[in-house]
Amino acid sequence: DAEITQSPRHKITETGRQVTLACHQTWNHNNMFWYRQDLGHGLRLIHYSYGVQDTNKGEVSDGYSVSRSNTEDLPLTLESAASSQTSVYFCATSDKPGDEQYFGPGTRLTVT
Amino acid sequence: GQSLEQPSEVTAVEGAIVQINCTYQTSGFYGLSWYQQHDGGAPTFLSYNALDGLEETGRFSSFLSRSDSYGYLLLQELQMKDSASYFCAVRDPLSSGSARQLTFGSGTQLTVLP
Numbered sequence: 001d002a003e004i005t006q007s008p009r010h011k012i013t014e015t016g017r018q019v020t021l022a023c024h025q026t027w028n029h030n031n032m033f034w035y036r037q038d039l040g041h042g043l044r045l046i047h048y049s050y051g052v053q054d055t056n057k058g059e060v061s062d063g064y065s066v067s068r069s070n071t072e073d074l075p076l077t078l079e080s081a082a083s084s085q086t087s088v089y090f091c092a093t094s095d096k097p098g099d100e101q102y103f104g105p106g107t108r109l110t111v112t
Numbered sequence: 113g114q115s116l117e118q119p120s121e122v123t124a125v126e127g128a129i130v131q132i133n134c135t136y137q138t139s140g141f142y143g144l145s146w147y148q149q150h151d152g153g154a155p156t157f158l159s160y161n162a163l164d165g166l167e168e169t170g171r172f173s174s175f176l177s178r179s180d181s182y183g184y185l186l187l188q189e190l191q192m193k194d195s196a197s198y199f200c201a202v203r204d205p206l207s208s209g210s211a212r213q214l215t216f217g218s219g220t221q222l223t224v225l226p
Contacts, residue, residue, distance in 0.1 A: 033213070044216075059215075090154060092155075101157065101214065103154035103155045104154060105154050106154055
């Protein structure tokens with residue numbers, strides 16, 4: 001069955017370190033998204049991609065970057081982790097009408 | 113930009129009916145979606161309304177009134193497993209093609225009591 005995987009599922013890092021969160025999908029979807037989820041804020045879009053070599057900034061992109069070298073993967077990099085980036089991060093894909101997105105299991109990141 | 117408002121918490125008893133409202137303010141509108149998220153889990157798609165009216169899927173129904181910028185999710189015959197957060201979402205009007213950039217509401221925590 002097609003799926004979305006994220007790794008690691010939990011990560012603790014120190015302020016200032018570079019961190020990369022992985023997202024891998026086997027849906028063969030062109031569209032991929034990264035969200036962060038914080039209490040009281042729902043899901044907020046960080047970056048998204050419409051296909052290979054395409055990346056775009058979302059609502060809360062400062063301090064984050066992504067790259068898309070193939071269809072399956074969209075890694076999210078925190079260039080210099082900050083305590084404000086402590087959050088749960090979700091990767092999602094879509095390729096269907098009707099706004100249906102498929103979400104990965106999430107990565108809980110703590111920046112100390 | 114877009115903003116969506118939904119109640120932060122709703123409580124109901126098993127077997128009851130509950131309605132979760134969502135009002136939105138957007139610069140364009142292409143439909144209202146609903147997602148469910150259990151504690152510690154990933155959001156999962158429930159429904160999508162592009163046109164006014166009621167869409168029914170089993171025990172869940174979703175309603176949209178574009179003239180009122182309002183929608184709701186109706187859950188019938190509540191079960192304990194329906195305890196979760198429910199998010200409404202609208203598509204960014206600047207998004208194009210098949211990509212669906214969504215703006216989510218802050219979510220409604222539904223607690224179902226025995």
